[in-house]
Amino acid sequence: MAPATFAYRYQSVLVPVIFEPWARELIHRADPREGEHILDLACGTGVVSRQVAKHRANLGSLTGVDHSSEMLEVARILAEEADLDARWIEADAGALPFDDDCFTLAFCQQALQFFPDKPAALSELRRVLKPGGRVAACVQKELEINPMLKAQASALDAHVGRSAGDAVRAICGLPDGDEIRRLFEDAGFQDVEVEATTLILHHPDAKAFAEGAMGGMHTGDKLSGMAAGAIERAVDAFLVGLGDCLDGPAMHAPHVSNVITARA
Numbered sequence: 001m002a003p004a005t006f007a008y009r010y011q012s013v014l015v016p017v018i019f020e021p022w023a024r025e026l027i028h029r030a031d032p033r034e035g036e037h038i039l040d041l042a043c044g045t046g047v048v049s050r051q052v053a054k055h056r057a058n059l060g061s062l063t064g065v066d067h068s069s070e071m072l073e074v075a076r077i078l079a080e081e082a083d084l085d086a087r088w089i090e091a092d093a094g095a096l097p098f099d100d101d102c103f104t105l106a107f108c109q110q111a112l113q114f115f116p117d118k119p120a121a122l123s124e125l126r127r128v129l130k131p132g133g134r135v136a137a138c139v140q141k142e143l144e145i146n147p148m149l150k151a152q153a154s155a156l157d158a159h160v161g162r163s164a165g166d167a168v169r170a171i172c173g174l175p176d177g178d179e180i181r182r183l184f185e186d187a188g189f190q191d192v193e194v195e196a197t198t199l200i201l202h203h204p205d206a207k208a209f210a211e212g213a214m215g216g217m218h219t220g221d222k223l224s225g226m227a228a229g230a231i232e233r234a235v236d237a238f239l240v241g242l243g244d245c246l247d248g249p250a251m252h253a254p255h256v257s258n259v260i261t262a263r264a
C-alpha cells in the first residue's frame, strides 16, 4: 500500500491508537451474534467491521458504507488481506442505497458529527434496520475535556493557522448528549441510551504519534508545505500541550465520547 493519501495515514497512525479501542467498546456493548446482518455506517478504513469479524464468526453479512472512495479503498485492501467477506459501498449517509429492513445491527463510530443532515442520516439508518434492530454509535465530546485533541487544535492554531485547528474542532462538533438523544428519538429510534464514556488511549512514543497525527489529519497537506523547522515547532507545541498525558516518552490520554445505543 502506497502511504500517499490521507486514508493511509489515518489507518496507520490514528486507527490503532484511537479507533480500534472505540470499536472494541462499541462491539462489547452491542455483542454481535452469529448470522447478524451488520452495517458499518461511515466505515472509514473499516476498523469496526474488521473488529466485528474478529469478535464473532459466521456473520450473516458485513457491509461498510462511506462517502470517501479513498477510505473505502483502504478498507477493501485490508479486508482482502484478512480474507474478510465484506462489501464496501460508496454512498452518503443521507441516502443509503439499501432496501428497508435489511440490517439487524448498525455501527456508526465517530462520524455522526460530520453528517451535514443528521436527521436525514438517522432516518435512513432506521429505515434500513429491521424493526428491533440495534445501533451502537459514538461521538466525541467537548474539546475542553479531550486533552489530546485540545493540544492538537492549539498547536495547529498557533503554527499552521486557525482553519487547520478548525478541522480538529469539527471532530468535537456534536458534544451534547441531550441533543444526540433527541436526534435519535426524532428519527424514530427507541430505548435510546447516551452515556459519556472515557477510554485511555495509549502510544509508547508520544513524539512519533504527534508527528503522525499532525500529518494524519485533514491538515496534512498544509503541514507538508511547511519548512521542516516549522513542522517541528508545531509537533513540539502538540507535545507540550499534552502536559499530564505524557509519561516519559509515552502518551496516555483520556478520550471522552458519548456512546449511544438504541433500537429501530
Ligand SMILES: C[S@@+](CC[C@H](N)C(=O)[O-])C[C@H]1O[C@@H](n2cnc3c(N)ncnc32)[C@H](O)[C@@H]1O
Binding pocket: 015, 019, 041, 042, 043, 044, 045, 046, 047, 048, 065, 066, 067, 068, 071, 091, 092, 093, 094, 108, 109, 110, 111, 114, 115, 116
Ligand atoms: C472520523 S472518521 C470515522 C471512520 C470510522 N467509523 C472509524 O471509526 O475509523 C469519519 C468518517 O465519516 C465519513 N463521512 C463523513 N460524512 C459522511 C457522509 N455524509 N456520508 C458517509 N460517510 C461520511 C468520512 O469519510 C470518514 O470516513
